[in-house]
Amino acid sequence: LNILGLYKVVADKTPYVSIEEITRKVSIGPTRFGHPCFYSPEDIKLANITIKHGEHITFNSVEEVNGTMTVNCGVVRNNQSHSFTLPFSQEGKFYECEDDQIYTLKEIAEWKIPKCRNRIVKLSNTLHMWDSSNPLPENFDGCLILTPVYEVQAVMKFRKDIVHILSDLDVEVKDITDCYDISSFLQPLSLEDVFERTSKEFPMIAEIMEGPSGSQKPYNLLYTGKEIIIYKKYQATRVLASEIRSDSPKRHFLIPMSYKGKFKRRPREFPTAYDLEIARSEKEQLHVVATKAFDSPHKELFSVSVGDQFLVQQCQTSEVLYEGRKKLIDVLACEQILSDTYKKVLLPMYMEGGFVEVIHDKKQYQLSEICKEFRLPFNVKVSVRDLSIEEDVLAAVPGLQFEEEITDSYLLISSASSPMESWEIPVYRLNMSVHLLSKDGQTVVPPVTKTTVEEISEEQYYMVRRYENQTLHPPPRPPKKPTLAPKPVFAVPKQDVSDVLQAPKVSYHTLSLSLLQS
Template identity: 30%
Template sequence: MGDLQCLQDFIRCLDEQSLPRILQICSGVYFQGSVYELSGSEVCLSTGDLVKVIGLNALSVFCEEIATGNSFELSAEYSGQFTLIAEDLPYNTIEEIVGLCPIGVDACGSFSFKSRNKLNVENFTVPAEEPLTLILIEVAEDGTRQARCQLTGQNMVSAEILLPLSLKGEFYECECDRGYSLQEIMTSARLKTRRFRSTHAKNIGGPIIFSPVYEIKAIMHMRKDIVKFPSTLEVDVQDVTEQFEDLVFITPLSIAEVASQPQESFPTMAEILEGPGGNAFFKCNWIQELYKDRHLVLHGLGHTQMVLASTPKGRKEKKYFLISQGYSGRMRRKAREFVSVYELYLASCQCPGLKVSVTRHCEAVEEEGIPALSVGDQLEVLDRTVNSPGTQSIQNLICKRTTEVDDEDDEDEEDDSEELSLPLFMAGHFMEKLTDNKKYNLKDLINKSLPIDIKVVTRDKELETDPLVGLTSLKLEETFLETVVLISLPNKPDWCFELPVRWLQMSLCFTSEPLPWPDSGSPKLYVETVTEVTENFYHEYHKATNKVEEPPPRPPKRKPSTTAVPKKSSKSKSGLPKKGSKVTEQLENLSLGKAKVRRAPAPPLPDDDDDNSMEPPPILPRKSISISDSITQPNTYVRGPIMANSARRTSDSEHDYETVDETFKNTHDSIMHY
């Protein structure tokens, strides 16, 4: 049983490699039955309670200057360096140095010491005050332990010497120039209790000691979930690990920790301590059953090959699935559609000798090297080349085009074929040519080159509902190996589902409940081999596997046209083309099928000196129109009274319109409308 210590002092000297440790609450501010809310959960620390510390998380570090008593706080990620201050107290034996040196035996090469007196070891003499650097600990043939030390003499000549750990003397630690990071100091139980000096002594001052603040991760004896509380609580504790070594604590396990258990631990019962809150990866039915306090049957664990599949884009929402290798549905291959030559190239890399049929006409563009394609052309992908027209490199896909002969009489004539060079940036519409109508199972398709398009034609009879049946098309994209835990619910122990370890964050604990089936043996298991996942899972998977698709190549920039661009015609100050220019000649040659009539020049502007310049122009008398004129020349622009205003606006137009048929004339035609 350990000594009574303040919680903060105990954690400061605790070696994390020794976890877990069992502590007993003895006394302090937290009296019997007190309840406190820490880190969002209620924690009750009563006198006599047992707490099992299972982890530490550094939050910050309080630093105190020994000389002035000033204190300040540093972040746990502080990147500054500190040098160790040598202790003034002497060591009496070499064994004491090995046990109390601030660095472990595996890395004690930086610890140096010196002897106050001269040392005589066998036939070798070590002068007084000569620095010795501890290298490692060795075991002699007779079983005695010895310290191998390095001695650096004059002219930097070094030698190694073996000192027995029982060697007595007066030894002192030497000053060391090595710098330690705050992270190194906090993770070493021996360094945490030492004094240091900052390498930036001007900013901080003299010797300082560190008091780290941790978030303690622990489990209570009579509590299922994990509790977290800071190490600064003013409570006294006692280490009782050896006394209560056989005490059973509820041990929370993550899914990854469950998957690391031996196979002999299964099947067993478990209880969910913390469910996968905020799930963003799964859309299946069993995800709703994973909530806190839910009991589960753990059948075992394994490594399952899975296929990532997706439906094509369309009017319906795109779906994504994880299909386990145990899926027994039958499926047929479906011809893939490609909308660019670049997609043809990607598919041909996975499936050499790819054959497609052109489903839409494509016009030739000579400037960009695009050939003409017709509906029905048969293309076989041969190779990829790089052409260099000019300064820009263009990648092309070499295909063989075959045109079938429709003449049935000429049976001996072979199909015409030619090689085409299709730029990868070229758009098009192609359909894959398939020669078989065979039904495949998933294992057969996995062995082929992926991706491929399929359609499920026969459901998996072992599934209650097969979500893949009824889908018009499904693309099998790629396969991967996933570690899974096989789980079922107690009310339906034979219907199981696979939990992918990488994609679920939840906490479980094993329980001693009996298995929900007779002792004669476990029932036959039916496994849900299809798991619907979200689009977020799809993208996160590709991020985790670093599979980022490269964008298709862009078409080259169009070369400037070789035809001369006509220069802008010069204009006069008034903004009109000058007389004699080409534009003027073209305007003069325009006509509407009539003789050319030159417009009369505009009248000159009145002089400013003219007295009558401010008078309005004279009003001309209205032209008289007789009734006979209106009868002989009817208004052909008016179809009825409703069009009267329109006819008045267009009465001066020179356009010819069809005359109104005699049957549609009425009395309104003989009336002039204004």
């Protein structure tokens, strides 16, 4: 289930015949994975609301009301959510809605495969990171049928490792629970399980039962059998950064706010005038150079040549003549920089051109200063490395783009044998299990926390962005381009650009794949 790849779920075409059947076969739970959506081809009339045919019904939770089992549901109308309940006895045809989210195989196995049914998925185009173990044919672009294969994870008395038992093992099992003290068995806990403990239970001492893989500190110190002190749990802010390079693959990093290095600004690139408006700030005037030509279809608006320089001012509306009629459109007011003067010009917001930022600021910034003073995404280069890190991986990167701030869950740990320094470890990106020891943690105040810049995989990068984007409101879309198309846009040669710049207990073990050729 840890194989690389993100997948889109194909909606099941077979309907469910009642609400009770949905609750028996589909996972409904407190997380966002446990909120499936269905629609009915017929109207559903309830006491306080009528659900129209085709409306997306979100199933949020199951509960008993006055002795009747019901599902708490919701529909969204005109950006407003309306809640209601559906009894298990409600019959009809209920079809699964299309799902535009992307998931890992583990998430699909745990939440998105109904009981007694298979699941068809399609590999998302956002990720093409396969190694030599790729099970799919080359350039495969069809669908996959996923069939779960189960295993039981168990612990044995007097053994500290986790035993994996395949579900098709031909043995007889006898329940002897009443004859044994369950507390005498080790209880493996995932990092998620530890994080769910109450804050007053920390600090705690634990022994690692299954350690993570990785050569980077502290992961290379977290081996099986090692005792660690877990001081506390908390939410921490990270800056998601990607390497600036034209080819792939790019490296991705999560940088803690405690990073002590310094950064210098690097020029940003903007594909449209709309992007210039998003990047505009009150702190300083945005100075850009055009790298593509643009011939305006309206005489009231400016036609751009390669090398034109502009100071971006503000967004406004302007009246243009369009098919013999006057029409108001959104434009970006700029000052064109001429040899000895400035000229006010208007650029259409939909303009598909190309601009590169001109940097006048030579200051060196701390990470927290950049996040406070500038709007992300933001381009930088490490000018002074973090001397508290043995090997600062960011210092060797020619350029970084800070993409967004994210908030994630962490545990603060140190080695129990030599608690001289502590590290933050991510709860949801580290596959590690521990068992708690009987003794209490004695060191209440953790030692100095070492800064850890976490390099994440391509898959983890898309996962982090996907989780974060659930809580962010997308920016407004730029106005649509008028049907009167401009003349072709010509790209500036590379040398011209450079010249300008120099200016769980039972779990899924694996999934069986069947290929559906499209």
